[in-house]
Structure formats: C-alpha cells, structure tokens
Amino acid sequence: MDNTVTALAGQIAQLDSVDLAQLERMRHEALTVRAPWKAEYGAYQSGGWWTTSLMNASGDAADVTIGDCAAKPTGLLAQMPATSALLNELGLNYMWVRLARLEPNAFLWEHRDYDDLDEIERHRLHIPLHTNTSAFLVTGGTKVHMTGGRIWRLTPTYAHGVCNLLGPDRIHLIADVYADDTYRRLARHPSLHPDTAELLPSADHAVLAERLQAARNMAELGCTEAAERMLLRLFYTYALPEGAAYDLIAELHTSLGDMEAATRWTAAKQRLLALTA
Known part of the structure; x- marks a missing residue:
C-alpha cells in the first residue's frame, strides 16, 4: 500500500493545513449563503452535482463554465468574508474558484478535465468544507476520502470520478490556479496519508x-x-x-x-x- 500511496501522490495529494476555526466559518458561509447553484456538465454526472462561482471571468456567480481567464470576485464572494480572507491569504493566481455541492446518491462519472483549455500549467485545489466518509474520489484504482482541515491538490488530467453514497451533501471549495512561485511554495511538500486511501479490489x-x-x-x-x-x-x-x-x-x-x-x-x-x- 505504501508504494501505491507514493505513486498516487502525483494524482492527488494533501498540501498545507487550514486553520480549523477559519474553516468552520467558511463551512457556515457555504451552508447558509444564498447561492445561485447551477447544474453544468450534465454528461459528466448522474444528477445532484451543483456549482456556483466565487471568482471567474465575468463576476457572475451563475457563470460556471470553466475557462482560462484573469479571475475576479463575484458578488457571491462578497457575502462570504471568511472565504474571501482565506483566498486573499493564499495569494494564488486564480483562474476560477467555485463551490461544488454533491448530493447524496450522486456521482460524477469517470472523466478527465482541462483537455479543452490552453496548454498552460495549472492546478486544481480542493478545500473540503462539509463532507462525510461515504463521499470519495476514485483515481488510479484507489478511492480517496478528502478529509477536512487540509488543502488538497487534484491532478484532473488523470481519469477520475467522485461519488457521495449516503450524504449529507459534500461541499468543497475548488480553486483552479495558475502555477507560480506562490503555488510552488504551497505545494512543496505534497503527501497522502495511507488512512485516506483504499485500494479497490480487481474485477475478474x-x-x-x-x-x-x-x-x-x-x-x-x-x-x-x-x-x-x-x-x-x-x-x-x-x-x-x-x-x-x-x-x-x-x-x-x-x-x-x-x-x-x-x-x-x-x-x-x-x-x-x-x-x-
């Protein structure tokens, strides 16, 4: 298992920790803010996957179709001061920042991302705000539960899928960022704790x-x-x-x-x- 976890760290890894008190404020904001949740990328999902934008090209929270841009805050982010503060503290070069909500018994089917964007180095960061142990990502034949309290990096050019089997809703802050020195400092010590990853059995x-x-x-x-x-x-x-x-x-x-x-x-x-x- 240790060799598998080491190999998998290129696909998904834990980066820096998040202050738990600030994380709780962000969780409260995500659960209570009146967000224009949108169902996008219907071919990728079973239904029950919703997103709303905090930073994007237009400044409109209902604009959720991802693309390269110089991201600016949406009106929704202005209603979420703890979340805004964390994004400012990280100081990253944001391409797009979203809240993503996955309902119980909902699936994002196996897919890859970024194939339709320009060939610029970028990375996807996840900050779990509200989750449960039946919500997990599958990549490389391994299921990974993204636990709270950490910033996670997903490399979405690898085939992956996500599910939330039992609920409650899984809500993540997802930030697509361009690579720069600030990002490289954040990602200098990627890790993946064995307790968060479980090899799936082979099917003959x-x-x-x-x-x-x-x-x-x-x-x-x-x-x-x-x-x-x-x-x-x-x-x-x-x-x-x-x-x-x-x-x-x-x-x-x-x-x-x-x-x-x-x-x-x-x-x-x-x-x-x-x-x-």
Whole structure:
C-alpha cells in the first residue's frame, strides 16, 4: 500500500493545513449563503452535482463554465468574508474558484478535465468544507476520502470520478490556479496519508460478465437507464481499466442490437476521457 500511496501522490495529494476555526466559518458561509447553484456538465454526472462561482471571468456567480481567464470576485464572494480572507491569504493566481455541492446518491462519472483549455500549467485545489466518509474520489484504482482541515491538490488530467453514497451533501471549495512561485511554495511538500486511501479490489472476467448479464436483464425489462448506471457505478467499486465501464455499456447495447446507443457510448468514452478517436 505504501508504494501505491507514493505513486498516487502525483494524482492527488494533501498540501498545507487550514486553520480549523477559519474553516468552520467558511463551512457556515457555504451552508447558509444564498447561492445561485447551477447544474453544468450534465454528461459528466448522474444528477445532484451543483456549482456556483466565487471568482471567474465575468463576476457572475451563475457563470460556471470553466475557462482560462484573469479571475475576479463575484458578488457571491462578497457575502462570504471568511472565504474571501482565506483566498486573499493564499495569494494564488486564480483562474476560477467555485463551490461544488454533491448530493447524496450522486456521482460524477469517470472523466478527465482541462483537455479543452490552453496548454498552460495549472492546478486544481480542493478545500473540503462539509463532507462525510461515504463521499470519495476514485483515481488510479484507489478511492480517496478528502478529509477536512487540509488543502488538497487534484491532478484532473488523470481519469477520475467522485461519488457521495449516503450524504449529507459534500461541499468543497475548488480553486483552479495558475502555477507560480506562490503555488510552488504551497505545494512543496505534497503527501497522502495511507488512512485516506483504499485500494479497490480487481474485477475478474467472471465478475464483469455477471454484472453485464444483470444489466442485460434489467434492460430487457425496460430499465435501460438503470442498467447503464449500474455499470457506470462499477468504477467506484472495482479497480477497472480506464474506460472499462463505458465499454461494458457499449457491449450491453451491442448485445441488445442497439448499435446507435453502442456508438453513442463509445463516443462518450472518447469525449469524457479526452481520447483521440
């Protein structure tokens, strides 16, 4: 496990700590502020994932489609003094800063980020504000619960997904930042505590064949969307080869004779994982 954690630190790592009293004030702000939560990137999620912007190009908190920019505070950030103070203290070169809320029984499907942005070095930071142990990220065949009290760095060019199985809502502050000397000082000692990471079990051919047959039975009863979601959720249960859940869904539709749906899911795999066709 130690070797796995060391290797995984390039994908996700803990950086500096956050003062717990300030973190509690930020948590209170995130839970009570009247935010214009938006559901964006629908193809990436099961539903139940919402964001609102604190810093962006337009200054409009409802503008949540990420892009390179010189970020400026939104009106929402002006209502969150503890959060604003922390962002100022960090002194980073912000590209975009958001609150992200993931409801119970909600999933962000396996995907990569940043593929549609210019080739400029940037990093994604997470500060968990409100979370629970059933909320975790999966990357590299490992599930990681991002605990509170720390700034986490995620490298989103690696395939990853997020879920919140039981709730309550998981709320993170997410800051996309450009690399500079201030960021490098913050990230000079990345670490990943073994207690936060858990290797997922491998799924052999027999297990996947059983799950595929169960999905086929569901689809034949008319529950096609539920069958697709069951296969998508395998990513959070087993250490699968990249894109394997999408391949299983394409195989499901092929077995049912629906080649249009099979082609659509193959294209979704290429799009979500930023693969070259």
